[in-house]
Amino acid sequence: xxxxxxxxxxxxxxxxxxGEAIISLQNVGVRYKQRGGLxxxxxxxxxxxxxxxxxxxxxxxxxxxxxxxxxxxxLKLIAGIIKPDSGSITNHGVTVSLLALGAGFESExxxxxxxxxxxxxxxxxxxxxxARLEDIREFAELGDFMDQPVKTYSTGMRSRLGFAVAxxxxxxxxxxxxVLSVGDQHFRKKAEAEMMxxxxxxxxxxxxxxxxxxxxxxxxxxxxx
Amino acid sequence: xxxxxxxxxxxxxxxxxxxxxxxxxLAAMAQQxxxLAAERWAVLRQAYPELPxxxxxxxxxxxxxEQWETSQFFLETAVERFPDNPYALLELATxxxxxxxxxxxxxxxxxxxxxxxxxxxxxxxxxxxxxDQSDDTVALAYNSEARKKYSADVTPWVxxxxxxxxxxxxxxxxxxxxxxxxxxxxxxxxYNRAAEAASQLxxxxxxxxxxxxxEYGQEWxxxxxxxxxxxxxxxxxxxxxxxxxWLAFIDLVWTKARLNLKSExxxxxxxxxxxxxDPMLYMAVFxxxxxxxxxxxxxxxxIVFLLTGLVPFQWFAKTVQQSSNSIVAGQGLMHxxxxxxxFFPLVGVLQNTGKQLPVFALLLGFLTLYGLPPNIYWLAFIxxxxxxxxxxxxxxxxxxxxxxxxxxxxxxxxxxxxxxxFCSGVFYSPDTIPEQWxxxxxxNPMANILxxxxxxxxxxxxxxxxxxxWVLLGCLLAGVLLLWFYKRVEGILPRVVV
Numbered sequence: 001x002x003x004x005x006x007x008x009x010x011x012x013x014x015x016x017x018x019g020e021a022i023i024s025l026q027n028v029g030v031r032y033k034q035r036g037g038l039x040x041x042x043x044x045x046x047x048x049x050x051x052x053x054x055x056x057x058x059x060x061x062x063x064x065x066x067x068x069x070x071x072x073x074x075l076k077l078i079a080g081i082i083k084p085d086s087g088s089i090t091n092h093g094v095t096v097s098l099l100a101l102g103a104g105f106e107s108e109x110x111x112x113x114x115x116x117x118x119x120x121x122x123x124x125x126x127x128x129x130x131a132r133l134e135d136i137r138e139f140a141e142l143g144d145f146m147d148q149p150v151k152t153y154s155t156g157m158r159s160r161l162g163f164a165v166a167x168x169x170x171x172x173x174x175x176x177x178x179v180l181s182v183g184d185q186h187f188r189k190k191a192e193a194e195m196m197x198x199x200x201x202x203x204x205x206x207x208x209x210x211x212x213x214x215x216x217x218x219x220x221x222x223x224x225x
Numbered sequence: 226x227x228x229x230x231x232x233x234x235x236x237x238x239x240x241x242x243x244x245x246x247x248x249x250x251l252a253a254m255a256q257q258x259x260x261l262a263a264e265r266w267a268v269l270r271q272a273y274p275e276l277p278x279x280x281x282x283x284x285x286x287x288x289x290x291e292q293w294e295t296s297q298f299f300l301e302t303a304v305e306r307f308p309d310n311p312y313a314l315l316e317l318a319t320x321x322x323x324x325x326x327x328x329x330x331x332x333x334x335x336x337x338x339x340x341x342x343x344x345x346x347x348x349x350x351x352x353x354x355x356x357d358q359s360d361d362t363v364a365l366a367y368n369s370e371a372r373k374k375y376s377a378d379v380t381p382w383v384x385x386x387x388x389x390x391x392x393x394x395x396x397x398x399x400x401x402x403x404x405x406x407x408x409x410x411x412x413x414x415x416y417n418r419a420a421e422a423a424s425q426l427x428x429x430x431x432x433x434x435x436x437x438x439x440e441y442g443q444e445w446x447x448x449x450x451x452x453x454x455x456x457x458x459x460x461x462x463x464x465x466x467x468x469x470x471w472l473a474f475i476d477l478v479w480t481k482a483r484l485n486l487k488s489e490x491x492x493x494x495x496x497x498x499x500x501x502x503d504p505m506l507y508m509a510v511f512x513x514x515x516x517x518x519x520x521x522x523x524x525x526x527x528i529v530f531l532l533t534g535l536v537p538f539q540w541f542a543k544t545v546q547q548s549s550n551s552i553v554a555g556q557g558l559m560h561x562x563x564x565x566x567x568f569f570p571l572v573g574v575l576q577n578t579g580k581q582l583p584v585f586a587l588l589l590g591f592l593t594l595y596g597l598p599p600n601i602y603w604l605a606f607i608x609x610x611x612x613x614x615x616x617x618x619x620x621x622x623x624x625x626x627x628x629x630x631x632x633x634x635x636x637x638x639x640x641x642x643x644x645x646x647f648c649s650g651v652f653y654s655p656d657t658i659p660e661q662w663x664x665x666x667x668x669n670p671m672a673n674i675l676x677x678x679x680x681x682x683x684x685x686x687x688x689x690x691x692x693x694x695w696v697l698l699g700c701l702l703a704g705v706l707l708l709w710f711y712k713r714v715e716g717i718l719p720r721v722v723v
Contacts, residue, residue, distance in 0.1 A: 109488050
């Protein structure tokens, strides 16, 4: 088990407090069972331990750390997908979403069907996603492919569709797990520009990235797990 | 070798074009290696004495090296030799400024303005000088002149913004840099220097935005600045609720089940036709074996008895079997989006129901052909189907929730279903059971439901409503318990199924 130190430091020289804390984590710990059962002593992997963190309204917070440091676990905790083993998470009445690209895509179904299904899984209502189908087709640059089964898509086309479906999401707190690297170079630039708009509007964003440089470029504050 | 000899040489042997060779010296200047640059200019001066740069730039190098006298010599020579070149005078003024002789510098600039009225470098230099003298009004006047006359040139605009920066008027500077970006979107200063101004104002977010805008372009940046466009964006954005509304949840289950059926059908050539072919073959087999070959129990009656039990039971068996592993199979999705685990078994139940409807239609058709035509009692078929649906939903959700915690259970499920098959009276009538076991037999809800199907379809009677009532009550109680349990394990399940 590794000792996890939390180093909260400003990414830029001037620290500014952006309004009130909207999500607070107190002494949060998460462990995953590695093996064990009826006749064997259980073994656990401690993904997070005694984590304290406040997320402020309007800030862009970068999360860095090596593989297995618990970055994705942290996002899942904040998104409410998993509950911690110890400690508590207080949400002061804000909506939180983890931006998942291509969640629930079915390869036998057409792009349109997948957009509807994926959108609804992310939390859109059916009417909301249906009203945006044309925009999605246009942004993903899929054209007639939109009516073809997703199994005929290239990897890039799939992620373009996934990104186009997800990009309308504006929860109070948006959680991004390495999503700024989709598609080919041209689309990545377009996707990044669209995502940066979110990072720089008044939305609160948590961004997980392997790239320290990216965190430095876009975040108000970073934490290292 | 005297200078004259070199000149002769240069006339005799063709020298490379001067534009190329000056790069050699300019490269050293770009690296601020002033001594090296001065040496290179000296060499070039021998070969190209008629080139203004060799004198003026040498003067500049010497100024950086603080060799005032030498610098002055070069520059004065240049002024004399190239009376049409404004840069000689300007460089000389710069030298005087560097030697802290502002008055002399001012006089030289005055001379430059007389000789080269309204030339851009002269106006810019004059503005700079005035700014050094803290004469902001004069500086702005020269700069405004330059911007008016040379509006297509970036330099006066950059100077305009830089004046505000020097005056530490950061918000004014931000506005002026914005104008630079408008006019010259490719010029880096419009972004970099504006970012400096923004961070001086303490607006780090704006500063980062400006730096990023260099990559993403002015249009991208403007999307934040234009309020009307902002409104349009807001209009287009969707804020998802923290928890799905239950109606939205049902719509999602419905959509997923419908699309799963579509996806399943797409995998075959005969597509939806299989939903008819499969049960028809199945019924044909039973007809062949029990109706024709065995010719059991008065022939026709037994095959009807068997099918009215087997068709609903198969629906139950397939649904529970398929749903039992649904939560484990849905782990990928559960880790990506926040969704109640109820979603997975319910989709399975609905999906199987969709496939069951044509089977029921076939069964009713078969009965009609067999001499049991539709009658008023068939109306009760609908509540029985609904009750079975409810029962299967409860059973599927229950099993699906247990399996992730005790994976071994999934091995027991086929056997369990076999057990229920034999306990539910699919192959035999409850009448054949000893009387004292009847209540125990009907405690099995599937046995109860199959009994009701047969009452309606074979015996032309209304179902035993009280028996159905008990099943419904049991399902309701179990349903409440299950909902409570699912709520408790919602945040735990994704970690159990990793």
